[in-house]
Amino acid sequence: MSEAVEQAVRVRRAGATRRRLHRLDAVVSPYLYVGSFFVVFCAFGLFPLGYTAWMSLTDRNLLNPTTHFVGLDNYTALIHDSYFWNAVENTLGIWVLSTVPQLVLALVFAHFLNTRLRARTFFRMSVLLPQVTSVVAVALIFTQLFSRDYGLFNWMLGGIGISPVDWEAGRFSSWVAISTMVTWRWTGYNALLYLAAMQAIPDDLYESAAIDGARKWKQFWYITVPMIRPTIIFTVIISTIGGLQLFTEPYLFEPIKQGALGGSARQYQTVAMYLYEKSFGTTQFKFGYAAAIAWSLFLIIVLISLVNFLLVRRIRSAEA
Amino acid sequence: MKWIQTGRRWKALAVVGGVTAAVAVGLVATTASARSHDVTLNVSLFGDFGYHELYKQYEAAHPGVTIKEAIQSYADHHTQLAQHIATGAGAADVEAIEVGFIPIYTAQSQNFVDLRQYGASTLKNLYLPWKFQQAVGKGGTVVGLGTDVGSLAICYRKDLFAKAGLPTSRAKLAKLWPSWQAYLNVAKRYQAKAPKGTYFFDSGSNLYNAMAGQLNPLYYDAKGNVIVATNPKIKAAYNLVISGVQAGADAGLNPFTPEWNTGYKKGVFATVTCPAWMMGYIQGQAPKTKGKWDIAATPGTGGNWGGSFLAVPKQSSHQAEAADLVKFLTSPASLAYIFKQTGNLPSQTAVLKSAPVQNFKNPFFSNAPVGQIFANSALRLKPQIIGPHQGDYQNLINNAFQRVEKHQSGPVKSWAQFLKDAKAVS
Numbered sequence: 001m002s003e004a005v006e007q008a009v010r011v012r013r014a015g016a017t018r019r020r021l022h023r024l025d026a027v028v029s030p031y032l033y034v035g036s037f038f039v040v041f042c043a044f045g046l047f048p049l050g051y052t053a054w055m056s057l058t059d060r061n062l063l064n065p066t067t068h069f070v071g072l073d074n075y076t077a078l079i080h081d082s083y084f085w086n087a088v089e090n091t092l093g094i095w096v097l098s099t100v101p102q103l104v105l106a107l108v109f110a111h112f113l114n115t116r117l118r119a120r121t122f123f124r125m126s127v128l129l130p131q132v133t134s135v136v137a138v139a140l141i142f143t144q145l146f147s148r149d150y151g152l153f154n155w156m157l158g159g160i161g162i163s164p165v166d167w168e169a170g171r172f173s174s175w176v177a178i179s180t181m182v183t184w185r186w187t188g189y190n191a192l193l194y195l196a197a198m199q200a201i202p203d204d205l206y207e208s209a210a211i212d213g214a215r216k217w218k219q220f221w222y223i224t225v226p227m228i229r230p231t232i233i234f235t236v237i238i239s240t241i242g243g244l245q246l247f248t249e250p251y252l253f254e255p256i257k258q259g260a261l262g263g264s265a266r267q268y269q270t271v272a273m274y275l276y277e278k279s280f281g282t283t284q285f286k287f288g289y290a291a292a293i294a295w296s297l298f299l300i301i302v303l304i305s306l307v308n309f310l311l312v313r314r315i316r317s318a319e320a
Numbered sequence: 321m322k323w324i325q326t327g328r329r330w331k332a333l334a335v336v337g338g339v340t341a342a343v344a345v346g347l348v349a350t351t352a353s354a355r356s357h358d359v360t361l362n363v364s365l366f367g368d369f370g371y372h373e374l375y376k377q378y379e380a381a382h383p384g385v386t387i388k389e390a391i392q393s394y395a396d397h398h399t400q401l402a403q404h405i406a407t408g409a410g411a412a413d414v415e416a417i418e419v420g421f422i423p424i425y426t427a428q429s430q431n432f433v434d435l436r437q438y439g440a441s442t443l444k445n446l447y448l449p450w451k452f453q454q455a456v457g458k459g460g461t462v463v464g465l466g467t468d469v470g471s472l473a474i475c476y477r478k479d480l481f482a483k484a485g486l487p488t489s490r491a492k493l494a495k496l497w498p499s500w501q502a503y504l505n506v507a508k509r510y511q512a513k514a515p516k517g518t519y520f521f522d523s524g525s526n527l528y529n530a531m532a533g534q535l536n537p538l539y540y541d542a543k544g545n546v547i548v549a550t551n552p553k554i555k556a557a558y559n560l561v562i563s564g565v566q567a568g569a570d571a572g573l574n575p576f577t578p579e580w581n582t583g584y585k586k587g588v589f590a591t592v593t594c595p596a597w598m599m600g601y602i603q604g605q606a607p608k609t610k611g612k613w614d615i616a617a618t619p620g621t622g623g624n625w626g627g628s629f630l631a632v633p634k635q636s637s638h639q640a641e642a643a644d645l646v647k648f649l650t651s652p653a654s655l656a657y658i659f660k661q662t663g664n665l666p667s668q669t670a671v672l673k674s675a676p677v678q679n680f681k682n683p684f685f686s687n688a689p690v691g692q693i694f695a696n697s698a699l700r701l702k703p704q705i706i707g708p709h710q711g712d713y714q715n716l717i718n719n720a721f722q723r724v725e726k727h728q729s730g731p732v733k734s735w736a737q738f739l740k741d742a743k744a745v746s
Binding site: 062063083144147148149150166169255256257258259261264265267280281282283284285 | 393395396399402403405406421424428574575576577578579582708709711712715718719720722723726727728729737744745
């Protein structure tokens with residue numbers, strides 16, 4: 001073979017290798033890129049989820065070295081556990097009391113932030129301030145504000161002639177107090193999400209509506225809300241998940257930590273707190289049972305998110 | 321752990337280098353051998369035990385030993401201890417365990433160093449017998465050594481008593497309330513002429529805690545069975561406390577909350593059941609009430625509320641050194657020192673009877689002979705059988721009183737819920 005031919009073959013071979021590598025790259029690389037996420041997700045998301053499911057079928061106790069498989073016993077016990085249902089009720093109550101005002105307020109804020117305001121950036125940044133505050137600080141400050149004897153809220157109520165409320169002791173009143181903390185913290189965050197969505201609505205929609213004689217309120221209801229529907233669905237789902245997992249605010253609201261009981265009559269014990277009570281809160285360390293609570297909570301969240309999704313989807317969409 | 325080891329290797333290198341250099345100039349490096357025994361001992365406590373000076377003493381006497389202390393809240397400390405013991409990692413070399421939690425760990429003594437290996441058996445006779453016994457596990461294993469006992473007395477506000485027309489001398493009051501029933505009779509007398517906005521006692525739960533400390537059996541019988549629902553003495557104590565609540569003698573403040581602390585400052589309640597460690601608490605919360613307080617003997621015979629132990633988990637990599645530190649911190653001299661420092665009462669008989677403790681008077685409490693009052697109360701107490709969920713039952717019945725105080729439910733319903741709660745824990 002002449003040298004020229006040899007070189008041509010070499011080049012072609014190299015080209016073939018490179019092409020094969022290129023094809024491999026095109027096929028494999030995307031998996032590698034998303035792979036790093038999935039490795040982390042499997043280690044810290046999927047594995048704990050599966051392991052908790054397994055644990056919920058055993059009588060695992062942190063202080064007991066031997067573990068037995070007990071089948072669905074934990075779940076059967078849970079269904080008959082009135083404290084679990086009490087916790088579910090508290091969680092749903094607090095969730096409704098916090099999520100509804102939170103999202104409605106956020107919508108209103110976003111609407112005003114979207115109009116021509118002086119110092120608009122300042123206001124837009126300000127609504128996010130509660131979000132960057134530590135949740136522990138929020139809970140501690142609000143707990144003081146809601147204190148029975150020396151709290152600011154009771155002092156203000158006293159100013160208009162209403163006798164002081166023992167916020168922590170009552171069921172409904174403690175729900176209101178906790179919901180206030182949650183609302184205060186998350187309204188701004190949701191408002192910014194809505195604002196971003198509102199800015200993507202084309203101006204000509206409003207202009208033509210105005211020409212047709214639609215007032216501001218009608219414009220808001222028939223243009224703004226339908227146009228930001230996907231964002232509303234997103235915020236509803238996210239706050240459902242967050243609200244049903246509520247733990248820190250009610251946990252810190254307790255005057256003394258006795259194992260996350262949620263008050264002396266369990267008046268504001270959420271499901272997450274009940275989970276904590278059974279696992280770490282007292283000297284019970286019933287991990288099997290706590291795992292069953294965790295999975296039940298997961299199923300409840302899936303169920304309610306689904307219902308919410310179906311409900312919110314009924315908002316008249318922009319295309320309709 | 322890893323970091324310490326690398327650190328040590330560097331130190332060893334430095335020492336080797338130093339020795340070589342010293343030899344080169346013809347000097348003898350005498351400290352090099354001591355350096356290779358460097359040990360850091362971690363001590364994990366809840367609240368301040370007043371050990372700082374003692375650490376310094378110990379470190380001075382044991383070159384190469386460094387002591388690091390970590391302090392957490394009562395609840396957090398014990399939760400984390402359980403996690404560390406269960407997972408076999410993360411525990412300190414010396415762990416404090418409160419009496420409410422010690423039965424859990426005596427039941428699994430395999431996780432702790434048996435302090436008999438380090439001469440705990442010879443220390444047995446020093447202790448109040450029941451105190452030593454509380455930390456003894458399966459087969460006589462000694463899981464921990466006692467630090468303090470709570471003991472019990474009544475702290476009262478002389479000024480409020482005088483205004484309500486009651487005697488103010490501690491001797492007279494001790495005679496006036498030989499029993500808890502008599503104490504509640506005094507409560508009614510006080511309330512009849514009480515200064516406006518004041519109550520005889522702070523909370524139902526604290527009153528109950530004091531009564532419960534004198535009962536034996538309480539929650540567990542001699543065989544270790546739970547008798548919460550069947551022990552008539554618990555129900556009787558509950559009813560007695562409730563009678564005081566219903567007589568309006570109860571301030572209804574939740575103990576250890578900001579409201580309760582403010583109650584001390586404002587003088588909202590005239591008496592509080594007082595373990596020795598409470599003295600320090602009152603002084604810290606209401607320093608301006610100095611001289612208005614006095615201390616009288618408790619109703620009933622003796623009493624105890626609280627008290628702790630020091631233990632060495634098996635996970636510790638310096639078991640011998642840690643056990644030695646525990647022995648030092650619980651030595652008679654250390655206990656006597658701590659008593660003067662913080663008011664925590666020694667748990668050893670000889671120390672309780674010693675002149676420095678017996679003669680100790682507390683100026684904050686009108687120079688009451690607190691050493692004598694608390695020591696005698698501790699010496700007279702009859703031991704109580706304790707079990708794994710002791711602390712839980714105590715918390716749960718405290719909640720029962722709060723439900724009544726906050727009008728969340730009536731006494732009968734609240735008791736029923738307590739029984740239900742107690743059943744769920746076991």
